[in-house]
Amino acid sequence: MIHAQNLHHRSLEIKSLHIEPGHTAIIGKNGSGKTTFLKLCAGIELPHHGTLTISGREPRAVHTGWVGEVPDNNLVFRTVADEVASGLRFQRTPADAIGPAVSAVLSEMEILHLCSRTSHTLSGGETVMVACAAALALSPELLILDETDTHLDRNAAGKLETIIRRRPAPCILQCTQDMDTAARADRVVYFAGGRPLYVGTPDEVFSHLSETEMYPSLWRIAGCI
Amino acid sequence: MHLKAEQLSLSHGEWTLSADGVFGQGVHLVTGPVGSGKTTLASALAGIFEPASGRITHEGISRLSLSMQFPEYHVTGFLVKDEIRSWHLPVTETLQKTGLTGRQDRKTLTLSRGELKRLHLTCLLGSPWDAVILDEPFAGLDCMEKRRVCTAIEEKTHPITIIFTHEQAVLPAADVIWEIEGNALVCRGRVPEAIPAWKGAPQYLTRALEEGARPENIRLQDATEALCRMHA
Numbered sequence: 001m002i003h004a005q006n007l008h009h010r011s012l013e014i015k016s017l018h019i020e021p022g023h024t025a026i027i028g029k030n031g032s033g034k035t036t037f038l039k040l041c042a043g044i045e046l047p048h049h050g051t052l053t054i055s056g057r058e059p060r061a062v063h064t065g066w067v068g069e070v071p072d073n074n075l076v077f078r079t080v081a082d083e084v085a086s087g088l089r090f091q092r093t094p095a096d097a098i099g100p101a102v103s104a105v106l107s108e109m110e111i112l113h114l115c116s117r118t119s120h121t122l123s124g125g126e127t128v129m130v131a132c133a134a135a136l137a138l139s140p141e142l143l144i145l146d147e148t149d150t151h152l153d154r155n156a157a158g159k160l161e162t163i164i165r166r167r168p169a170p171c172i173l174q175c176t177q178d179m180d181t182a183a184r185a186d187r188v189v190y191f192a193g194g195r196p197l198y199v200g201t202p203d204e205v206f207s208h209l210s211e212t213e214m215y216p217s218l219w220r221i222a223g224c225i
Numbered sequence: 226m227h228l229k230a231e232q233l234s235l236s237h238g239e240w241t242l243s244a245d246g247v248f249g250q251g252v253h254l255v256t257g258p259v260g261s262g263k264t265t266l267a268s269a270l271a272g273i274f275e276p277a278s279g280r281i282t283h284e285g286i287s288r289l290s291l292s293m294q295f296p297e298y299h300v301t302g303f304l305v306k307d308e309i310r311s312w313h314l315p316v317t318e319t320l321q322k323t324g325l326t327g328r329q330d331r332k333t334l335t336l337s338r339g340e341l342k343r344l345h346l347t348c349l350l351g352s353p354w355d356a357v358i359l360d361e362p363f364a365g366l367d368c369m370e371k372r373r374v375c376t377a378i379e380e381k382t383h384p385i386t387i388i389f390t391h392e393q394a395v396l397p398a399a400d401v402i403w404e405i406e407g408n409a410l411v412c413r414g415r416v417p418e419a420i421p422a423w424k425g426a427p428q429y430l431t432r433a434l435e436e437g438a439r440p441e442n443i444r445l446q447d448a449t450e451a452l453c454r455m456h457a
Contacts, residue, residue: 029367030339069338069365070295121237124294124361125259125391147338150364151294153391154425156259177367178394180428213368217394217429217445224452225436 001171002041002142007050011194012036014050019171019189023164025182025202026175027214028191034175035069037191038144041173042066054142054171062142065135065169067128069147075119080106080130083119087138105137110159124151132160136168143169149178157181179206183216226250226285226384228270228356230410233279235265241277242266244410248356252378252397253387254443256425257405263389264294266410267360270387286355286385294361296345300333305344308333312348323347338365350377356385363392371395375444393427398442417441 002019012033026034039045040052043059044066054062077083084102093101106112111129114122122130128151135143143164149157161181164172174185182188188205190198198205202216209215226249233244242262248270257263268274270281271291283289293299302308306329309319320326323343325336336344342365349357359378363371375397378386388397402413402423413419420426420443421434429448433440438451 030343030365030370031337035337070297123260123262123264129259147365151259151361153256153258154393154428157393177365177371179368180394213372213395217427218432220445220449221429221432221452224449224456225432 002052002054002173004040004052005050007040007047007052009040009045009047009049010036012040013194014196017189017196017199019173019199020187021171022186023167023172023174025185025188026173026191027177027179027182027188027205032191033194034191035146036194038146038173038175041142042144063138063140064142064144065138065140066144067131067135067146067148069150069175075122075127075131075134078118080111080114080117080119080122083130084134084137087134091138101137105133108136108163109133125153125156128152129156129160132163136163140169141171143172145172145174145176147175147177149174149176149181179214179216180218183219226355228286228289228385228387229282229284230270231280231282233269233281234277235262235269235274236277237265240408242405242408242410244269244279246403246410246412248385248387248401250384251386251400252381253385253401253403254396254399255387255389255403255405255410256391256423258425259391261405262408263405264360266405267291267358267387267389271358283356288354289356289358290349290352290354292346292349292357292359292362294364296338296341296365297334299345299349300341302333305329305331305333305336308344309348312352314348314351319344319347319351322351339367339370342366343370346374346377350374350382354383356387357383358387358389360389361391362388363390363395368395391425394429394445396427396443396445398444398447402443416443 001021004014004017007014028034042064075083077086085098088098128148183202188202189196190205198208228248230244235242301311306316309316378397399416402419404411413422433448440447440451
């Protein structure tokens with residue numbers, strides 16, 4: 001679905017990378033190029049050299065949902081209901097269909113109680129959940145989550161993961177620093193020094209990282225039982 | 226030396242949080258669900274959020290610092306070297322500790338979010354405080370950096386450290402565990418006795434407890450060591 005060839009952009013250098021549809025976890029140290037890669041996939045930035053296509057199209061031609069790493073930057077509108085409705089309005093969804101669609105996605109995320117709250121009164125975690133709801137309301141082809149789970153407690157992160165497992169988008173790229181979450185994805189891409197060093201199933205990728213802090217904690221515990 | 230919350234009530238509109246307790250010397254870990262008021266309580270303890278009622282007293286604390294969740298809020302220096310100097314710290318040594326050697330002339334806000342958080346925490350933890358309050362210090366950090374921050378906290382350079390977090394994988398050894406539950410701050414007690422009562426414990430810890438292990442502290446290595454002792 002995502003194909004990068006001879007890509008050079010800022011610190012990123014990708015000779016060839018192919019990512020199948022499904023849930024892909026993007027992992028790596030700070031500054032390894034993860035967010036830069038996600039920005040290219042979302043069409044937020046254009047590559048200096050090389051090509052990146054999604055289902056054979058330019059990223060900007062693809063219907064993408066983006067939830068960034070700074071929660072405050074994700075919300076623009078005054079209330080939660082307006083925030084989630086905004087994308088639907090831009091899509092020219094009929095007015096009488098917007099309210100039910102907003103309620104449906106907020107219910108799915110189990111945050112319907114936040115519907116009338118003003119955005120600036122939300123906590124960091126609540127902001128992330130609302131931003132995810134706004135992205136999902138648009139039924140994106142590609143959903144990008146950039147370290148969104150860093151602001152969520154275990155229950156909220158679990159809810160988000162449950163929703164991801166329902167496959168709300170054909171392709172989900174989730175950048176995470178929670179290796180237990182990454183271990184449950186369909187596949188993992190490990191970035192180091194701007195390059196995708198290891199690509200494969202969680203078993204394949206984490207077999208290279210078993211002596212590091214990046215090895216999933218639950219796998220470490222399972223190894224002791 | 227301690228930081229005390231006395232019949233504290235914090236409110237935002239209809240939402241309220243009550244807190245009563247003493248944060249003595251050591252490492253305190255405060256956890257709670259999304260929206261439970263961790264950041265509000267951290268701000269109140271640091272004196273930048275006005276409580277609706279009750280009071281906060283600082284006994285023997287003359288230098289207190291709050292690390293906010295978003296490192297951008299702390300930036301005052303245009304260049305990385307300016308930012309480090311604003312903390313009265315040596316530039317070269319601090320860059321080395323942060324893993325940013327050679328980037329002293331980079332614009333501070335062009336660092337990646339993780340790099341900025343690293344820089345901020347290195348500066349903050351490298352300065353002499355009686356008490357530090359850290360709001361989500363691990364957010365945005367990779368696993369290696371989280372471990373480095375944990376090591377710095379465990380050195381106990383600062384007599385009182387209060388950590389507000391929902392980190393689930395890399396945690397420092399702690400002395401006291403607190404949780405926000407049902408709009409109130411609850412003290413679960415001292416570690417290790419508090420561990421079984423800790424509802425927000427990371428999964429690796431609950432998994433080890435389920436197996437009958439009794440970890441001496443809350444780190445992953447404490448859980449694995451306890452399991453290994455059982456099977457030895």
